Amino acid sequence: MLTNLAKKVFGSRNDRLLKQYRKTVSKINDLEPKIKALSDDELKAKTPEFKQRIANGESLDSILPEAFAVCREASRRVLGMRHFDVQLIGGMVLHNGKIAEMRTGEGKTLVATLPVYLNALTGRGVHVVTVNDYLASRDAGIMEPLYNFLGLTVGVIVSDMQPFFRQTAYNSDITYGTNNEFGFDYLRDNMVTDQYDKVQRDLAFAVVDEVDSILIDEARTPLIISGQADDNVQLYQVIDQVPGKLHRQETEEGEGDYWVDEKAHQVILSEAGHEHAEQVLTDMGLLQEGDSLYSAGNIMLMHHLMAALRAHTLFHKDQHYVIQDGEIVIVDEFTGRLMAGRRWSEGLHQAVEAKEGVEIKRENQTLASITFQNYFRLYDKLSGMTGTADTEAFEFQSIYGLETVIIPTNRPMQRKDYNDQIFRTAEEKYEAVVNDIQACFDKGQPVLVGTTSIENSELVSRLLTEAGLPHNVLNAKEHEREALIVAQAGKTSMITVATNMAGRGTDIVLGGNVKHLSDAIMADETLSDEEKQARISSLENNWETEHRRVLEAGGLHIIGTERHESRRIDNQLRGRAGRQGDPGSSRFYLSFEDPLLRLFALDRAAAILNRLAPERGVAIEHSLLTRQIEGAQRKVEGRNFDMRKQVLEYDDVANDQRKVIYHYRNEILTNKDVGDLAQSIRDEVVADLVNIYMPPDTMEEEWDIPSLEAQLAGEFRIQADIQGWLKQDNTLDNQDVKERLVQQVEKEYAAKVELVGKQNMSGFERNVLLQVIDSNWREHLAAMDYLRQGIHLRSYAQKNPKQEYKREAFIMFENLWAGIKQSAASLMTSVEVEQSDNIVAESEPQEPAMMQTIHSGAPTMEDVLGESRQELATEAFDPTGNDFSPEALAAQGLNVHRNDPCPCGSGKKYKHCHGKLN
Ligand code: ADP
Ligand code: MG
Numbered sequence: 001m002l003t004n005l006a007k008k009v010f011g012s013r014n015d016r017l018l019k020q021y022r023k024t025v026s027k028i029n030d031l032e033p034k035i036k037a038l039s040d041d042e043l044k045a046k047t048p049e050f051k052q053r054i055a056n057g058e059s060l061d062s063i064l065p066e067a068f069a070v071c072r073e074a075s076r077r078v079l080g081m082r083h084f085d086v087q088l089i090g091g092m093v094l095h096n097g098k099i100a101e102m103r104t105g106e107g108k109t110l111v112a113t114l115p116v117y118l119n120a121l122t123g124r125g126v127h128v129v130t131v132n133d134y135l136a137s138r139d140a141g142i143m144e145p146l147y148n149f150l151g152l153t154v155g156v157i158v159s160d161m162q163p164f165f166r167q168t169a170y171n172s173d174i175t176y177g178t179n180n181e182f183g184f185d186y187l188r189d190n191m192v193t194d195q196y197d198k199v200q201r202d203l204a205f206a207v208v209d210e211v212d213s214i215l216i217d218e219a220r221t222p223l224i225i226s227g228q229a230d231d232n233v234q235l236y237q238v239i240d241q242v243p244g245k246l247h248r249q250e251t252e253e254g255e256g257d258y259w260v261d262e263k264a265h266q267v268i269l270s271e272a273g274h275e276h277a278e279q280v281l282t283d284m285g286l287l288q289e290g291d292s293l294y295s296a297g298n299i300m301l302m303h304h305l306m307a308a309l310r311a312h313t314l315f316h317k318d319q320h321y322v323i324q325d326g327e328i329v330i331v332d333e334f335t336g337r338l339m340a341g342r343r344w345s346e347g348l349h350q351a352v353e354a355k356e357g358v359e360i361k362r363e364n365q366t367l368a369s370i371t372f373q374n375y376f377r378l379y380d381k382l383s384g385m386t387g388t389a390d391t392e393a394f395e396f397q398s399i400y401g402l403e404t405v406i407i408p409t410n411r412p413m414q415r416k417d418y419n420d421q422i423f424r425t426a427e428e429k430y431e432a433v434v435n436d437i438q439a440c441f442d443k444g445q446p447v448l449v450g451t452t453s454i455e456n457s458e459l460v461s462r463l464l465t466e467a468g469l470p471h472n473v474l475n476a477k478e479h480e481r482e483a484l485i486v487a488q489a490g491k492t493s494m495i496t497v498a499t500n501m502a503g504r505g506t507d508i509v510l511g512g513n514v515k516h517l518s519d520a521i522m523a524d525e526t527l528s529d530e531e532k533q534a535r536i537s538s539l540e541n542n543w544e545t546e547h548r549r550v551l552e553a554g555g556l557h558i559i560g561t562e563r564h565e566s567r568r569i570d571n572q573l574r575g576r577a578g579r580q581g582d583p584g585s586s587r588f589y590l591s592f593e594d595p596l597l598r599l600f601a602l603d604r605a606a607a608i609l610n611r612l613a614p615e616r617g618v619a620i621e622h623s624l625l626t627r628q629i630e631g632a633q634r635k636v637e638g639r640n641f642d643m644r645k646q647v648l649e650y651d652d653v654a655n656d657q658r659k660v661i662y663h664y665r666n667e668i669l670t671n672k673d674v675g676d677l678a679q680s681i682r683d684e685v686v687a688d689l690v691n692i693y694m695p696p697d698t699m700e701e702e703w704d705i706p707s708l709e710a711q712l713a714g715e716f717r718i719q720a721d722i723q724g725w726l727k728q729d730n731t732l733d734n735q736d737v738k739e740r741l742v743q744q745v746e747k748e749y750a751a752k753v754e755l756v757g758k759q760n761m762s763g764f765e766r767n768v769l770l771q772v773i774d775s776n777w778r779e780h781l782a783a784m785d786y787l788r789q790g791i792h793l794r795s796y797a798q799k800n801p802k803q804e805y806k807r808e809a810f811i812m813f814e815n816l817w818a819g820i821k822q823s824a825a826s827l828m829t830s831v832e833v834e835q836s837d838n839i840v841a842e843s844e845p846q847e848p849a850m851m852q853t854i855h856s857g858a859p860t861m862e863d864v865l866g867e868s869r870q871e872l873a874t875e876a877f878d879p880t881g882n883d884f885s886p887e888a889l890a891a892q893g894l895n896v897h898r899n900d901p902c903p904c905g906s907g908k909k910y911k912h913c914h915g916k917l918n
Contacts, residue, residue, distance in 0.1 A: 014406055021089040024065055028088055031069040040077070040149075046070045047151040050121050060118055064095065071117045071150065075110065078149045079142070084410045087111045094207055094383040095119065099396055099404045101389040104572075105507055105579025106410060108385045109139050112207045113146060115383065120152050120173040124204035127379075128176045131210050133158040134479035135505045139209075140176035147174055157181045166199040179214045182206075183223045183375045184853045187368040190662045191225070193770050195669045203379045210504065211384025212568055215372060215400065216392055219644050222651060224369040224854040233360045236347070238284060239304045240354035243312040245280050246273060252706060260313045261707060267309040268714035277305060294717065294832045303823075304347060311351035326358050342808070343786045345779045345819070366781045370658070371651040373399055373644075388571045395641055399648065414555075415578025418587040420563070420626055421619035422597075428617050429591035433561055434463050436587065437495060441469055445553035446494040448508070450573040452562045453499065460497050460561060471495035474502035482506075484520070487513035490556055492549050500569050510555055510582055511547030514539055555583035562594050563629060565636040589619075590629070600632030649802065650788055653809045654781070657816075661777050668769050675758075678765040678828055682749070683742045685825035686716070690741065695912050696734040700726075712741070715822075717830035720744060745829060752831070765828060772824045780816045784809060 011019070035043070047070075050063055060067075068088055076082040083091070087107055091114030093100040102108050112128060120126045130136045140156045147154050155169025157177030166185060169175050182200075189198040208214050249256030249270065257273030260266075269277065274293060281287040286301060293302050315321065321328050322338065328349060330339040343349040343361075353360045376382055382400060389396065393404040423429040433449070440447040451457045454475045461473045472489075474482045476499055486503030489496040491512040507513070518536045521527065527535070550556075556577040564570050570588065577584030590597065668674055693708035705722050712718040720741055726732055732740075753761045787808055 017093075017405055018089065018407070021092050022085075024092060025085050025088050027065040028069045028072070029085070031065060032073070035066075035069045035073045038073075043070060043074060043077075044149065044151060047121070051123070054121055060095070060122070063121070064092070064118060067118045067121070068092075068114050071114050071146075074149050075113065075146050078146045079110075081107075081110055083110060083114065086407055086410050088114065090385065090407050091115050093405045093407065094385060097381045097383050097402070099211055099384040099386070099389045099393075099402050101404055101406045102385060102387065103409050103413070103579070104387045104575035105582075106387075106407075108209060109142065111385065112209065113143055115205075116174055116207060117147070117150060117152070119205045119381075120147075122204070123173070125170065125172070125201050126174050126204065127182060127206040128174065129179050129182060129206055129208040129214060130176065131213050131504055132178055132479045133181075134483060135209070136176045136178055138483075138505075140174075157185070163197065163199055170200050179208070179218060179372060179375075180223065180853070183370060183372060184225065186375060186378070187223065187225050187370060190665065191368060191774070192669070193767070195666075205381045206376065206379045206383070208376070208382070208384040210386050211396075211402075212386045212389055212392055213504070215376065215384065216395065216568075216644070219372045220640070220647060222369050222371040222647065223375070225367045226365060226854060227367050233350075235286075235304055236308075236350045236354040236360055238286065239301075239308045240311075240351065241284070242277065242280055242305060243309050246276060246309075248313065252710070258309060258313075259710065261710075262314070265310075265314055266711070267306065267313055268710045269306075269309075271713075281305075292832055294830050304351070307347040307351040308354070310348060311355045315348075315352055317356070321352065323356060323358060327361075328352050328356060328358060341786045341788075343783050345776075345783050345812075345815070347779075365778055366785055367778055369651075369781065370655070371648055373648045374651055374655045376400065387575045388568045391566070391568045391571070391637070395644075399645075409581075411581030413578055414581055415574070415584040415586060417574060418585065419621045420588045420590055420629070421621055422625055423589070423591040423619050424616075426591045426593040428619075429589050429593075430460070430463055430561070431617065432619060433460065433559060433589050434467050434469075436557075436559055436589075437464065437469060438467060440553075440557050441493050441495060443553050444492045444549055445555075445557050446490050446492065446510075446550060447496070447557045447559060448489055448573075448576055449495070449497045449559045449561060451497065451499055452564050452569075456561060457497050457499055464495065464497070469495055471497055474498040476501035476504075484516060487516040490550060492546060492553070500564065500573055507579070508556060508576055510550040511543055514543050551583060554585060557584065558586035560586070560588035563588055563590055563596055563633065565596065565633065566640070567630065567633050567637070596632055596636070597629065600628075600635060650805065653806055654784060657780075657809070657813050661773065665770065665773055668766060668773070673762050674766050674769060675762055678769065678824075679746065679749075681769075681821050682745055682825045682828060685821050686712075686718075686741050686745055687738045690734060690738045692912055694734045694737060698734075700730075715826050715830075716745075718745060718748070749829070764831070768827045769824055772820050772827065776816055776820045776823065780812060783812060787812070 038046075046066070050067055050070075053063060054060070068083075068091060072083045072088070084107070086102070087110060090100040090102050090106075090108065090111040094112065095115035095118060100108070100111065102111065116126050116128060128136075128139065130139060136158060137156050140154050144154045152173040155172035155175045157166055157169050157175060159178075159181060161169075169177075170185075185200050186203075189200050192198055246257040247255075249259045252259050252261075255272075257270060257276050259268045259270065261268060278287060278291075278293050281293070281301065282289055282291070287293065293305070317323065319331065321330050323329070324338075330342050330344065331337070332339050344352070350360050377400065382402065384396075384402065389404045390406060396402040396404055421432060423432065437447055437449065449460055449471075451460060457473055457475060461471065464471045472485050472495070474485060474496065476482065482498075482503045483506040485496065486498070486506045486508060488494065489503075490508045490510040517539055521532050521535050521539075524532070558574055558577045560570060560573055564573075574586045577586055592598070668677070671677070689708065689711055693704045693711070695702065705726070709720060709722055712720050718741070722737060722741075725737070725740065756764075788805060
């Protein structure tokens with residue numbers, strides 16, 4: 001009550017904002033006579049002048065009034081459209097990074113030109129985002145003459161476009177495209193192995209048209225790029241044969257091919273084992289005669305072999321895993337719990353699957369994915385426009401930090417919105433719908449019938465055909481063709497049946513759209529020029545009469561055959577009528593058999609219905625019912641919001657990780673010389689290894705030098721006689737050994753550089769790093785997917801699945817880093833080079849074959865309602881709160897032995913990690 005009163009006295013925030021914007025509108029209007037007096041050339045010269053002033057440090061805000069005045073004048077000259085005052089306000093709202101709610105037909109396409117022009121002056125590129133390719137091309141096509149006049153270039157991104165053309169389009173001052181294309185390009189750019197293959201520049205400013213469709217309706221599912229990357233189901237099966245052909249060593253020093261270090265959970269191939277394995281692989285046709293397992297081209301093979309050996313020797317059924325319904329389910333080593341959904345990484349899981357003869361998963365691997373929420377938050381400044389934002393203003397604010405400003409219409413709204421009519425059965429409802437359409441048809445009024453699904457469109461179409469009423473049906477399948485039909489939906493007695501998606505963004509002009517029809521006539525090659533001229537002028541001459549007839553018949557009438565789950569979509573449908581002060585009307589028809597009523601308002605509504613007891617064919621109109629239905633819509637909206645929030649909350653975890661990986665990857669991609677980075681990785685990994693087997697500040701009795709030597713030889717091909725060093729000098733400690741090892745590694749490395757050249761080596765290093773990051777990141781993404789899918793199956797007593805997800809994701813990410821460093825170091829130190837060896841070409845990262853982009857449509861209301869989801873709490877997870885100290889573990893009833901691997905997942909022994917005694 002009080003807030004209502006306060007609003008009346010002081011005006012709402014919206015009113016206050018509008019008042020401020022109006023002041024600037026006056027300024028722009030005051031500039032008009034002066035700007036109007038400029039010649040075309042003088043007007044054009046304004047763009048370089050503004051650019052210069054920006055370069056001199058002037059802010060965009062201070063240039064805004066002049067720039068808007070220039071853009072308006074140029075538009076008047078080039079397009080014949082002068083921005084209305086309310087359109088200037090819309091432009092300012094967009095420039096301020098907010099959402100402009102402007103009704104359908106208010107000319108948002110033109111509104112966008114103002115902030116787009118202003119912000120493009122910075123030279124950083126402005127993106128205009130539309131809901132489909134057709135609209136992207138159309139809007140860019142309409143506005144290009146204006147931008148070109150002002151000295152700016154325009155590009156369009158559409159699907160199936162080659163990278164080169166994309167690059168050109170992104171390098172333009174202004175780029176039009178769909179949300180999917182922008183998002184997928186971002187993901188693809190972070191998969192390239194050469195920085196010149198990137199297509200996008202940085203993400204500065206975006207204007208999102210129909211922002212509610214894009215940031216809300218389409219935001220329920222993420223964008224995914226998937227592919228059948230290094231997915232070698234067969235290779236796993238073939239390699240699975242190899243361990244059986246090799247001989248296990250009885251003792252660490254004994255005869256045989258490999259030693260299983262149970263304590264360190266490692267398998268180490270002996271020198272003989274290498275040769276033997278190479279022989280076996282050559283016999284199987286996997287390795288070329290005389291080829292080495294260590295050569296850069298055989299990285300994957302080596303990787304698979306080690307995974308198979310580990311699967312066969314270190315992972316035991318019913319101890320480390322169980323088989324359930326043909327799937328390998330990991331058993332938590334510490335608690336014995338089944339870790340449903342979790343997978344071992346680095347191909348180990350597949351190797352175990354191969355060993356057990358169960359189906360090897362991962363046909364389609366996620367290579368990259370992002371939600372729209374997280375993509376659009378990457379822009380320095382984001383703005384949007386739509387006819388219907390107000391009902392979702394809270395979500396825009398809370399998720400994107402976007403404020404919604406409602407902008408008044410240019411002319412007063414004339415549309416009549418009638419009350420809903422509710423029928424007992426769907427049959428009665430559709431009867432009434434057909435009667436209403438027939439009445440419109442008879443008096444010459446055009447009518448647009450909205451449905452919530454293609455099935456319902458087809459149903460209505462059948463009924464109309466039976467009634468002998470001619471009509472068009474649009475299903476949002478062919479955007480371009482449907483836009484043509486919708487453009488004519490305002491002609492006398494025209495009947496158009498459409499799902500809410502169909503013909504979006506196309507204006508319905510009462511009396512028909514002359515421009516569209518003229519374009520079609522001009523494009524018709526069967527007509528002579530004279531015939532074209534004749535037809536077009538008769539069109540133009542008849543339009544006035546046609547237009548007047550439709551106005552007299554009451555303008556466009558909208559019929560909703562069902563209420564959508566979201567009030568916003570209903571408003572979109574209504575908004576098609578009554579544009580720019582046109583007359584028009586709307587009415588929704590409902591029945592108690594509609595899903596919305598069935599699922600939500602049924603019992604109470606049924607009681608009301610019984611009290612009112614209408615006869616067959618008689619509708620009820622009752623405020624109580626209307627309120628109940630709105631309540632039901634709010635409920636579904638709330639659920640959908642929760643769902644989007646949940647998608648986002650899960651993606652947020654991946655998002656933070658994605659940023660780190662993409663950043664790191666970019667550094668490698670753009671750095672001329674990655675030698676220093678490569679060296680630090682090698683040195684770090686070697687030092688870590690020394691710490692495991694020769695912990696600092698420990699006595700010689702606690703060291704395990706033979707294992708250290710074996711690890712160095714096996715993983716890194718470093719032959720170091722550490723036992724010899726210690727015999728010569730028994731004062732050597734952890735630090736000294738590290739230094740000597742690092743020296744040796746770098747010396748051997750330098751020798752290889754000597755042989756192949758620095759540039760060659762640097763290229764090799766870059767490729768190894770990219771390859772290792774990419775393959776590990778993919779593995780990680782897949783593991784995260786499985787984790788997310790499986791997390792709610794876990795029977796964690798009293799545990800919150802999202803917390804668990806965050807906790808495990810954090811551990812997995814730590815492991816991912818360790819894995820990346822380890823594999824990179826291993827590959828870099830063990831690579832064999834020969835003179836004139838072109839190691840770069842051999843190790844060229846492989847492009848995943850057949851990349852596929854997926855953005856699945858939003859689920860239907862039935863899906864949403866039928867889904868029983870666990871309510872998930874939302875507190876953030878603090879990884880530092882993870883306590884792996886002996887006390888904390890004991891408190892949880894966990895008993896970790898000092899030689900066991902640390903439960904934090906570092907891969908080190910517990911006594912050398914969190915279990916270290918102070
Ligand atoms: P919206 O996207 O807001 O629904 P559109 O951008 O499709 O509206 O524009 C609707 C129609 O209004 C278009 O035919 C457009 O050419 C016309 N229009 C927009 N602004 C103006 C203007 N200032 N003067 C004249 N016509 C305009
Ligand atoms: Mg539009």
